[in-house]
Amino acid sequence: MQHDSGKILGGLIATVLALNLFVAGLLGYAMLEAKSRKEREVRTTVENLALLLDQSVSSSVREIDLMLRGVQLRLERELREKGRLQRDNFDSAIVLHRDGLSQTAQVRVSDSAGTVVLGDRVTSETRTSYADRPFFLDHRAVDDGETRASKLLHGRIANTWIVVFSRRYNTPEGGFAGIVTAAVPADHFQRLLSGLQLGPHGIALVRDLDMTLVARWPRLDAPAGVIGGRGGSLELSEIVASEVRAQSFYSARTADGVARINAYRRLERLPAFVVVGWGEKDYLAQWREDVGKAMLLWVLFLGVTGLAAWLLYRLVAANDRANERSRILLQNASDGIHITDVDGAVIEASDAFCRMLGRSRSEVVGMQVGSWDACHSEDALRARMSELFASSEVHTFETAHRRKDGSAYPVEVTSFPLEVDGRTVLFNSARDISARKSVEAEVRKLAYFDFLTGLPNRRLLMERLERAQASCARDGTVGALLFIDLDNFKAVNDTVGHQEGDRLLVQVASILARCVRKDDTVARLGGDEFIVMLEALAGEGREAAEQAAAVGNKILAALNQRFQLGSSEHRTSVSIGVSLFGELADEPIDEPLRRADMAMYRAKLGGRNAVCFFDPSMQADVHARADVEAGLWVALEQRQFVLHYQPQVAADGTVLGLEALVRWHHPVRGLVPPDEFIALAEECGLILPLGRWVLEAACAQLAAWADHPQRSRLVISVNVSARQFLHEDFVAGVVAALEHAGADPRRLDLELTESSLVTDIDKVSAKMEALKARGVGFSLDDFGTGYSSLAYLKRLPLDQLKIDRSFVRDILVDPNDAAIARMIIVLAENLGLRVIAEGVETAEQREFLAGNGCSAYQGYLFSAPRPIAALEDFLDARATQALC
Numbered sequence: 010m011q012h013d014s015g016k017i018l019g020g021l022i023a024t025v026l027a028l029n030l031f032v033a034g035l036l037g038y039a040m041l042e043a044k045s046r047k048e049r050e051v052r053t054t055v056e057n058l059a060l061l062l063d064q065s066v067s068s069s070v071r072e073i074d075l076m077l078r079g080v081q082l083r084l085e086r087e088l089r090e091k092g093r094l095q096r097d098n099f100d101s102a103i104v105l106h107r108d109g110l111s112q113t114a115q116v117r118v119s120d121s122a123g124t125v126v127l128g129d130r131v132t133s134e135t136r137t138s139y140a141d142r143p144f145f146l147d148h149r150a151v152d153d154g155e156t157r158a159s160k161l162l163h164g165r166i167a168n169t170w171i172v173v174f175s176r177r178y179n180t181p182e183g184g185f186a187g188i189v190t191a192a193v194p195a196d197h198f199q200r201l202l203s204g205l206q207l208g209p210h211g212i213a214l215v216r217d218l219d220m221t222l223v224a225r226w227p228r229l230d231a232p233a234g235v236i237g238g239r240g241g242s243l244e245l246s247e248i249v250a251s252e253v254r255a256q257s258f259y260s261a262r263t264a265d266g267v268a269r270i271n272a273y274r275r276l277e278r279l280p281a282f283v284v285v286g287w288g289e290k291d292y293l294a295q296w297r298e299d300v301g302k303a304m305l306l307w308v309l310f311l312g313v314t315g316l317a318a319w320l321l322y323r324l325v326a327a328n329d330r331a332n333e334r335s336r337i338l339l340q341n342a343s344d345g346i347h348i349t350d351v352d353g354a355v356i357e358a359s360d361a362f363c364r365m366l367g368r369s370r371s372e373v374v375g376m377q378v379g380s381w382d383a384c385h386s387e388d389a390l391r392a393r394m395s396e397l398f399a400s401s402e403v404h405t406f407e408t409a410h411r412r413k414d415g416s417a418y419p420v421e422v423t424s425f426p427l428e429v430d431g432r433t434v435l436f437n438s439a440r441d442i443s444a445r446k447s448v449e450a451e452v453r454k455l456a457y458f459d460f461l462t463g464l465p466n467r468r469l470l471m472e473r474l475e476r477a478q479a480s481c482a483r484d485g486t487v488g489a490l491l492f493i494d495l496d497n498f499k500a501v502n503d504t505v506g507h508q509e510g511d512r513l514l515v516q517v518a519s520i521l522a523r524c525v526r527k528d529d530t531v532a533r534l535g536g537d538e539f540i541v542m543l544e545a546l547a548g549e550g551r552e553a554a555e556q557a558a559a560v561g562n563k564i565l566a567a568l569n570q571r572f573q574l575g576s577s578e579h580r581t582s583v584s585i586g587v588s589l590f591g592e593l594a595d596e597p598i599d600e601p602l603r604r605a606d607m608a609m610y611r612a613k614l615g616g617r618n619a620v621c622f623f624d625p626s627m628q629a630d631v632h633a634r635a636d637v638e639a640g641l642w643v644a645l646e647q648r649q650f651v652l653h654y655q656p657q658v659a660a661d662g663t664v665l666g667l668e669a670l671v672r673w674h675h676p677v678r679g680l681v682p683p684d685e686f687i688a689l690a691e692e693c694g695l696i697l698p699l700g701r702w703v704l705e706a707a708c709a710q711l712a713a714w715a716d717h718p719q720r721s722r723l724v725i726s727v728n729v730s731a732r733q734f735l736h737e738d739f740v741a742g743v744v745a746a747l748e749h750a751g752a753d754p755r756r757l758d759l760e761l762t763e764s765s766l767v768t769d770i771d772k773v774s775a776k777m778e779a780l781k782a783r784g785v786g787f788s789l790d791d792f793g794t795g796y797s798s799l800a801y802l803k804r805l806p807l808d809q810l811k812i813d814r815s816f817v818r819d820i821l822v823d824p825n826d827a828a829i830a831r832m833i834i835v836l837a838e839n840l841g842l843r844v845i846a847e848g849v850e851t852a853e854q855r856e857f858l859a860g861n862g863c864s865a866y867q868g869y870l871f872s873a874p875r876p877i878a879a880l881e882d883f884l885d886a887r888a889t890q891a892l893c
């Protein structure tokens with residue numbers, strides 16, 4: 010599943026914050042609760058302490074009141090009984106009534122004028138007066154029988170701060186006799202306060218209702234702590250003014266700067282109030298410590314939750330990154346990745362896979378394998394799926410997938426089962442192998458099929474032949490190979506060019522294919538050689554041969570027709586060699602082919618355009634041919650070639666020149682004519698060195714005659730084969746031969762055939778011009794036997810046309826030949842070329858030719874080709890005749 014790391018981080022932070030805020034809230038609430046609980050406790054405590062103080066003061070006041078009452082009664086009795094006060098009685102009365110606090114109090118008695126007459130530390134010298142004291146005035150004015158307590162006073166006798174408790178005593182008549190007082194020093198209250206446990210910052214104080222400080226604990230060395238001084242906060246003044254009896258309150262702004270919770274209490278028996286305060290620092294010390302601990306715990310919690318969140322985030326982020334990497338890999342993989350469940354439904358698919366199927370991802374997810382598999386039935390797919398799920402291995406197989414548009418393409422699928430989220434799924438990676446398949450097909454085509462015609466090539470033929478031989482052996486049938494070779498195909502190539510030659514081959518291939526059954530094989534071995542393999546012919550050899558012959562003849566007839574090649578028409582024929590196979594067990598596979606080849610060769614020798622069956626004697630011919638080829642190379646090496654010369658004469662018998670004709674002086678066979686080896690020399694390439702030798706020999710002969718009075722004017726014609734002329738070094742070779750011999754180029758005539766000239770007219774022309782510029786002449790040999798247009802004649806620097814001897818032979822009996830001969834003579838005349846007829850054997854032929862304008866002849870009528878010595882004799886004899 011894909012996460013957004015940013016969102017997750019935000020969520021985690023929010024969660025941690027919320028959690029921590031919640032915890033902080035809880036802690037805060039708990040702390041506040043604890044604080045307010047503590048404050049309530051403190052309030053209760055200080056209120057109790059204030060109450061306790063009040064009770065304590067009340068108790069003291071009661072003691073003093075009792076004491077004063079006792080003294081009052083004593084004094085009144087004294088006055089009643091004795092009419093006056095006696096000091097001794099008074100002291101004994103004081104002692105009698107003193108108890109507790111009253112022991113610390115200074116008891117004194119004033120008369121009705123306010124003069125202190127009796128009491129502690131009262132002497133005649135220290136007499137003072139209460140006459141101006143409010144409590145005296147109050148008692149004198151009102152006889153209410155109450156003990157009065159004064160505000161804090163500065164004692165005149167005690168010379169200290171005191172609170173005076175007083176009572177009136179009356180005369181026996183009930184009149185005002187004076188007052189009895191008990192002066193309680195402020196220290197008494199100080200001691201009361203100091204007994205309270207209020208902590209280091211606690212405070213207890215007693216103030217008069219007019220805010221005069223009576224006592225304070227602890228003492229404070231500041232104006233606010235001076236006994237008798239007025240002070241107190243506004244808040245406290247308001248409470249006093251409100252006349253409530255008791256109230257707790259919090260004061261932050263205090264004289265000593267300590268915040269406290271205070272309890273205010275109006276004293277029951279004194280015109281004063283107490284304040285008991287507990288310092289915030291004290292009562293909240295533990296709470297603050299707890300708050301600190303709670304804060305620490307919270308910080309720890311924050312840290313732990315933060316760390317946990319961070320780790321979780323890292324984990325999720327790492328997981329996200331891993332998922333992202335997987336997703337990127339999945340989505341960017343060039344192969345079509347798809348994950349399927351046990352039912353073959355797609356759970357997940359990569360973009361590439363969707364593209365391959367030509368569907369959107371939403372279409373693909375949920376699709377069944379059967380929807381796109383183009384090769385298997387539902388049952389087969391189900392079987393395969395169970396097989397794949399059952400195996401733990403990786404399986405790679407080829408199949409085909411179908412796109413949305415219905416088109417199919419080959420794929421290679423790699424599948425393996427995978428555990429995902431606790432369930433087993435199938436991971437599949439499909440690779441489009443169309444390109445590979447087409448390359449394979451192309452490679453197979455190149456390897457097994459002929460590039461030009463598309464027919465099976467030799468390799469495929471041999472494979473099929475091997476299979477056919479095996480099935481013949483198995484089925485007891487016989488097969489046949491027809492080796493088909495186009496007659497004169499070389500001439501086609503030479504005359505109309507290779508492109509047209511190729512077109513002819515393609516047409517021949519298609520005709521051959523139409524001549525046989527679908528199961529038969531038509532193959533091209535190369536060049537103009539085709540093979541037809543007929544399978545499952547009759548079980549008996551003779552019948553099979555008849556069937557093969559019938560097919561051969563059908564092919565002969567089909568191919569014996571005119572083909573339009575370029576601008577000219579070409580009649581073609583084929584030579585067919587037939588061999589049967591399947592009759593002999595364990596025959597090497599190429600043997601039938603070899604036999605068919607020999608039979609074809611025999612068909613060629615037999616005059617072409619024929620079907621010839623293999624005959625064992627053919628074997629000998631093949632061997633002989635191989636012998637000749639090997640012997641030719643030896644002949645060249647051992648200088649077994651010689652030149653014979655045949656004169657070319659004018660109408661008056663003058664020898665114009667000579668044609669150099671090569672012969673092979675075979676050590677065993679004697680003189681071998683060129684017809685038996687020139688074609689072979691051309692095929693095996695020997696014509697190049699042989700032609701060079703002929704040229705060199707002819708040039709040497711010209712050079713040898715250069716100074717001879719009659720022979721130095723003779724021209725020697727040398728036959729040049731197409732392969733020789735078309736060789737790139739030809740011009741250089743001719744020039745080198747002339748220069749090497751020191752021969753006059755004007756005495757050299759090169760006889761070219763039409764096949765030399767029609768390939769690349771510009772190149773041919775350039776070569777001829779190059780030699781022509783040096784004086785070399787050119788004749789067109791065998792003129793009239795070619796098939797091409799004559800247009801090239803105009804473009805080439807020719808000097809002479811030679812009428813082929815095949816026309817001359819029947820020139821007197823065959824009107825066609827006569828017409829051709831006449832046409833050649835007229836053509837030469839029109840083109841400004843000389844013309845010579847070859848093969849002139851009779852005077853009638855010469856007369857006919859002469860009558861039609863031909864003025865040069867070559868033939869047995871004048872002389873057969875002769876060795877040089879015989880030729881020179883002939884020339885000498887001619888010269889002598891001429892002189893006579």
Ligand SMILES: Nc1nc2c(ncn2[C@@H]2O[C@H](COP(=O)(O)O[C@H]3[C@@H](O)[C@H](n4cnc5c(=O)[nH]c(N)nc54)O[C@@H]3COP(=O)(O)O)[C@@H](O)[C@H]2O)c(=O)[nH]1
Pocket residue numbers: 655668669670671672682683684687700703728729730790791814847848849850867868869870874
């Ligand atoms: N490339 C080369 N080709 C060569 C060379 N030498 C010969 N040849 C070619 O061989 C073909 C056969 O030649 P050859 O057997 O020598 O025959 C020539 C003559 O003997 C023959 N001839 C001459 N007069 C007559 C005659 O009155 N009757 C008759 N039946 N035959 C006759 O004709 C051949 C000469 O023909 P051509 O060359 O067309 O002028 C032949 O085609 C030679 O070209 C060589 O060195 N290189």
